[in-house]
Amino acid sequence: MDNKLKYKRILLKLSGEALSGANGSGIDFDYVLKISETIKHCVELGAQIAIVVGGGNYWRGRSNGHMDRTRADHIGMLATAMNALTLLDGLSQVGVDARVQTAIEMRQIAEPYIRNKAVRHLEKGRVVIFGCGTGNPFFSTDTCAALRAAEVEAEIIFKATNVDGVYTADPKKDPAAKRYAELSFIDVLKDELKVMDMPAAAMCNDNNIPILVFDLSDPNNIERALKGEKIGTIVHKGGTTHVD
Numbered sequence: 001m002d003n004k005l006k007y008k009r010i011l012l013k014l015s016g017e018a019l020s021g022a023n024g025s026g027i028d029f030d031y032v033l034k035i036s037e038t039i040k041h042c043v044e045l046g047a048q049i050a051i052v053v054g055g056g057n058y059w060r061g062r063s064n065g066h067m068d069r070t071r072a073d074h075i076g077m078l079a080t081a082m083n084a085l086t087l088l089d090g091l092s093q094v095g096v097d098a099r100v101q102t103a104i105e106m107r108q109i110a111e112p113y114i115r116n117k118a119v120r121h122l123e124k125g126r127v128v129i130f131g132c133g134t135g136n137p138f139f140s141t142d143t144c145a146a147l148r149a150a151e152v153e154a155e156i157i158f159k160a161t162n163v164d165g166v167y168t169a170d171p172k173k174d175p176a177a178k179r180y181a182e183l184s185f186i187d188v189l190k191d192e193l194k195v196m197d198m199p200a201a202a203m204c205n206d207n208n209i210p211i212l213v214f215d216l217s218d219p220n221n222i223e224r225a226l227k228g229e230k231i232g233t234i235v236h237k238g239g240t241t242h243v244d
Contacts, residue, residue, distance in 0.1 A: 006228030009048040009122060011149035012039075013142070013159045016057035016083050018216050025057050027086055036090035038219040039127060043096060047226055048122040050152055051129045052145040053087060055079025073137035077104060080141060084131035085109065091127055098127040103135030103144075115151050122152060142200035150207045157209060158225055159196065160216035165233035166195055168243060178243040183235040195235055210236035 018035075021028030039049060058079035061072065084100045091098040099121050100110040110131060111117065121128045133144040149157050169177040185205035188195050195201060195213060204211055214221050214232030224231055 005045055005047055005226050007047070007155045007226055009152070009154050010050070010226065011145055011152070011154040011157045012049055012051045012222065013145040013157055014051060014053045014083075014087075014216070015161060016054040016079065017162065018160060019053070019083055019086060020057040027057065027083075029086070029090065032086060032090040033093065035216070035219045035222075036087070036094045036096065038222050039091060040094045040096045042223050042226055043125060043127065045223075045226070048125070049127045050118065050122060050148060050154060051084075051087065051127065052133075052141055052148055053080055053083045053129060053131065054141040055083055058082060070137040077132040077135070080133060081106065081110065081131040084129045087129055096127055097125065098129060100129045100131055103130070103132040118148075119152050128152075140197050140200065142196040143203065146196070146200040146203040146207075146209065149209050150203065154209065157204065157211045158222065159211055159213045160222065161213060162215065162217065163213075164215035164231070166193055166213050166235070180233045180243050181230070183233060185235060185237050188235055195233075201235075204235075205237055208237050210234055 019027055019032055021031030042049060055076050059076045081102055088098050088100050101113040101118055102110045103113050105112045113130065118128045130144065130148050133139060133141050134147060145157055165179040166183060167177040167179050171177040183193070185201060187193065188201050189198065189205070192198070195211060212225055212232055212234050214225055221231055
């Protein structure tokens with residue numbers, strides 16, 4: 001491993017909204033290319049990167065609760081596949097060897113998810129993008145990120161969001177809110193803090209997989225996180241909880 005990096009193998013969780021940039025929905029492909037350039041540099045430094053991408057820029061929830069939950073979740077899985085292919089195209093344009101694996105088979109456009117094959121891709125320096133979540137309704141892409149991180153033995157989950165960490169309260173509503181520098185999984189679960197959904201946080205706790213939450217408005221934060229710079233909020237097992 002390149003001695004500049006703190007982590008060798010990571011699971012990068014990208015929300016669908018992250019790919020929409022300032023648009024708020026759909027795709028901002030110029031921004032996708034910026035993310036792709038940063039990922040390219042990280043791979044060149046020696047990082048092995050797996051990615052789980054959400055679908056909220058196209059589809060979220062159950063259309064005001066009027067749809068069947070299972071069918072609505074399947075539509076969301078297709079949205080994540082669209083984002084995975086978009087990210088694949090961005091990575092390909094900047095010269096990164098990447099593969100998409102989906103939990104629902106769509107062999108004409110992606111590989112089916114096979115754990116050993118995914119690990120082999122990572123070992124060969126390829127970026128692997130996981131689409132369609134877990135392939136099951138009632139499970140979020142956060143839970144998929146926790147599951148895939150455990151399966152491919154990632155050292156950490158990078159949750160790249162539109163905020164720069166986890167706060168004691170909503171900073172948009174409470175000016176006195178403070179950002180946590182460090183959190184324990186116990187406090188996340190006990191206080192129901194919005195790091196990941198509860199099943200995902202519990203899975204990370206059980207498998208001792210830390211989570212680093214940071215802001216993706218600057219894609220270079222991915223590289224800073226890889227190098228161990230102090231950004232965002234880190235959540236880990238047995239950690240103490242304190243604010244900046």
